[in-house]
Amino acid sequence: MASAEENEIIKTLYQHQFGFFMSKIMFTACELGVFDLLLESKELLSSAVIAERLGTSHIGMQRLLEACVVLKLLRMERKDNEGLFGNTDLANLCLAKSSPRTQYNFMKFLSDIVYPGSQYLIDAISTEERLQRFSSAMGDAWSLHGQELLSAFDLSCFQVVCDVGGGNGALAKEYISLYPKATVTIFDLPKVVEGAKKKSVSSEECRISFHGGDFFKDPFPEADLYILARTLHDWDDDTCEQLLTKIYKACKPGGGVMVLETVINEDRTGPLVGHIRSIMMMLLCDGKERTQSEFNALLNAAGFKEIQSKKRNNYGAIWGRK
Ligand SMILES: C[S@@+](CC[C@H](N)C(=O)[O-])C[C@H]1O[C@@H](n2cnc3c(N)ncnc32)[C@H](O)[C@@H]1O
Known part of the structure; x- marks a missing residue:
């Protein structure tokens, strides 16, 4: 477990990392007229009604409203x-x-003029390929949370591991340092694997290997344990079920899957970082962040049994067995 002091440090880091997004959430709700509508309305309104009256998509509006609640711009009652x-x-x-x-008016000025201008504060780092930049950007989080999550359950009996959508191998490094006899194969798109291989130089990394392929089409390398970290949040429910079912079929009896994802509170009141990531997923792909019961439903539908989960910081380690 991280110490209380370390948790405080990480909390501050998140506040700064996502600060720009918090402003944008407030600007967007202002510009769409959410606060005007609710000021005029004499009663609380559902996200469906707000979306309809303001002419927006329901899903997008719901995510925006939930994030506004955590930011204390709106309040929510459940009925x-x-x-x-x-x-x-x-x-x-x-x-x-x-x-x-x-x-x-000031908010509109910040949103229209100052916010877009702020991206030129640093002259863009333009030489590295976008894909590789994304891959290493994603990997950074695991030096903060990887070991804590991977030790939430005793995985020492799983020596042969496959990290599905494992990116540049940042989580695999945490796994092999936690479990010294383990080997990890990273299964990711060929382009990602090529880039990651070039950077993989340290001696301990002979226990990490790379396998290029498409996780929807190609067979998975054999493993006792499959890891799926921050990959389900890229996809809609049907596609997640398809991927989990394929992993279930690849699992040996007694083996299983470890899903590592941000988990939204059951009553959808936080954490803020989860709601922000959910809005980011809406911008980038068809995905979303999910509650524990939503993950349980996906794993159950794929066939996994004895589903257990533990929360560490804002992430959940969700464990399902074949
Ligand atoms: C959001 S990233 C997560 C990366 C890593 N697991 C982490 O937590 O840092 C999703 C990963 O899935 C990989 N991916 C997406 N579609 C894929 C596919 N069809 N086959 C294999 N990998 C894929 C991406 O290249 C990317 O590395």
Whole structure:
């Protein structure tokens, strides 16, 4: 387990990492007129009604509203298993166009002029390929959380491991340092694997190998344990079920899958980082962040049994057996 001091450090890091996104969430809700609608409405409204009245997609609006709740711009009450949203005092006072101390125009200036300009603060690092940059960017998180998550369950009996969509191998490195007899094969797209191989130089990495392929079409390398880290969040439910079913078929009896993902609270009240990532997934792909019961449903549908999970920081380690 990370110490309380380390957790505090990581919390501060996240606040700074995602700070730009928090502003953008507030700007977007302002510009769409969410706070105006809720100021005028005398009652709490569901995300479906807000989306319909403002002419937006329902899914996008729901994610925006949930993130606004964690940011304390909106409040949410649950009725008949549905979230109903209303303004907080802050939103009533400052965020609607007709608020008594409206900041709408300044917010619009920040959003339209200052925010896009901020991307030129650093002259872009333009030489490295986008794919490789993405791969190493993703891998960074595992030096913070990898060991804590991989030790949430005793995996020492699993020596032959395959990290499906394992990117540049950052998590594999954490696995072999935690379990000294283990070997890990990273299964990822051929282009990602080529780039990762070039960078893989340290001696301990002879216990890490790379296998290029398409996880929807090509057979997986044999393994006792399959890891699926931050890969399900890229895909919609049907595609996740397809991938998990394929992994289930590849598993030996007694083997299993370890899913590592951000987990949204069951009542959808946080964590903020989960809601922010869910909005990012909407921008980048068809994916989303999920609650524990949503993960359980996916793993069950694929055939996995004895599903267990443990939360570490905002991530969950979810373990399913064949
Ligand atoms: C969001 S990244 C997660 C990477 C890594 N597991 C991590 O946690 O840092 C998803 C990974 O899935 C890989 N991927 C996407 N589609 C794939 C496919 N069809 N076959 C194999 N790998 C794929 C990507 O190249 C990428 O490395």
